[in-house]
C-alpha cells in the first residue's frame with residue numbers, strides 16, 4: 160500500500176506556455192490642458208504653438224516602458240496605487256488607448272469586461288440582456304438559451320423587469336458582469352468590476368474567472384482587493400508611477416507591495 164499523501168501523487172497539469180499577449184516597451188502619454196478643458200479643433204491645430212508657449216499643455220506619462228508576456232492559462236493580477244497606470248495598461252492591451260512608443264501583440268482580440276457602453280438605463284434588465292448579447296454578436300436564439308443563467312448569475316430574478324435606473328450600482332455591475340461573461344473570452348480584462356458587488360457575488364465572479372482561466376483563457380484582474388487577487392491570480396504585476404516594479408508569484412509580489420507601502 161502506498162504511504163504517499165494524495166498531494167504528492169496528484170500531478171499538476173502541464174502549464175500551457177503559449178504566449179498570448181506580448182507587451183513590449185510600452186509608453187502611453189496623455190496630452191491634457193492644465194486648465195481641464197478639452198482642446199477644441201482649433202486648439203488641436205495649434206498644439207505645436209501651445210507646446211512652444213508652454214504651461215497650458217501638459218503631458219502625463221502614464222506608462223513608461225512596460226514589458227511582459229502573458230501566457231495561456233495565466234490569470235494576472237494588476238496592482239498599484241491610484242494613478243500608477245493599471246487602467247491605462249489594460250486599455251492599451253484592449254486596443255482602446257494608443258501607445259506612444261512600443262508595441263502590444265495579442266493572439267486574439269482582448270475583451271475589456273464591461274458592455275456598459277451598450278446598456279441603456281431606461282430599459283429593463285431583461286431588455287438590456289438582449290441588447291448586450293446582440294452587441295457582443297450573439298443571435299436572439301443564442302441569447303434566449305443563456306438568458307436564465309445570466310439572470311441567475313446576476314441574482315436579479317426579482318428585479319429583471321425593472322428599468323436599470325432603479326438598480327443600485329452593485330446590481331448594475333452584477334448585470335454587466337453576467338452579460339459580459341456569457342461570451343467565451345480567450346483574453347479577458349476585468350478592471351475593478353468586482354469592487355461594487357457583495358461578498359456572494361464576488362465569490363461567484365471569482366469562480367467564473369477561474370473557469371475562464373482553466374479553459375485555457377488568459378485573465379487580467381485589476382483590483383485594490385488583495386483578497387480577490389489572491390483567490391484568482393497565480394501571477395501579479397505591480398505598477399508604480401507607470402513603471403513595472405515587479406512581476407512574479409502572487410504572494411511574493413503582494414508582500415513586496417505592502418512592504419513598500421508601509422515604508
Ligand SMILES: Nc1ncnc2c1ncn2[C@@H]1O[C@H](COP(=O)(O)OP(=O)(O)OP(=O)(O)O)[C@@H](O)[C@H]1O
Pocket residue numbers: 189190191219220221239240241242243244245246247248
Ligand atoms: N484620459 C486621460 N487623460 C489624461 N490623463 C489620464 C487619463 N487617464 C489617465 N490619466 C492619467 O494617467 C495616470 C495613470 O492613470 P490610470 O487611470 O491608468 O491609473 P490607475 O492605476 O488605474 O489608477 P486607479 O487605481 O486610481 O484606478 C494618472 O496620472 C492619470 O491622471
